[in-house]
Amino acid sequence: MTTAYRAGRDRLWFARSRNYTVFVLRELTSVFVAWSIVFLLMFVDAVLGGGLPEFAALAAQPWMIAINVIALAATVFHTVTFLNLAPKATVVRLDGWRVPAWMIQGGNHSAWALISALIAYFVLRSP
Template identity: 70%
Template sequence: MTTYHAKRDHLWFLRNRTYTVFVARELTSVFVAWTIVYLMLVIDAGGPPSFAGEPWMIAINVVAFAATAFHAITFLNLAPKATVVRLDGWRVPAFMIQGGNHSAWLVVSGIVAFLVLKGV
């Protein structure tokens, strides 16, 4: 008697666009972690590390920036589906929640950019 072994499709998420975006967003978490570590190095050193101007480091940071932006945008767009906000029985529309989230993101990003560029 032989045991049945189901064939595994390791690329199952490529068959549906929603799954592909979900998996891509989850994989961008690695770049989010890199961005945090790099910013901590910059803040700790009082400026960019010596290897910051290397072409490979610039390429990594450009990819990390794009991945982090994709991660943030898709995460903030999911907020209205995960959180229902009601004010006096009135449900706040999704675009208002997304708009508030994106506005807060821009403000915080501006503050972080100011602090990093100032060299705090």
């Protein structure tokens, strides 16, 4: 009885190319994006349910701060790489002229910065 040859699997296939590595990292950062959404929903629940002091105590724990700092960095990486891919996924034409990739990227990043600044203004302003 003979057995078929099976080539070994390379578990680090993505590390052989920068593009693949960035792709896999961006996909893995989705876990931290999901955590950010869960944390925000926990905050909304605490505000609406009257448990804000307990939530604030939990959020002030050093391990929770560390997780949220990592989640922020991962979310920023996810956002930047996602916005940089937009010109490859979307072709914008104006009167037959194709809008260059740098214009699409610049518009995406400018809109992100403007919306972030607007949210920061409303969240951080003093009463």
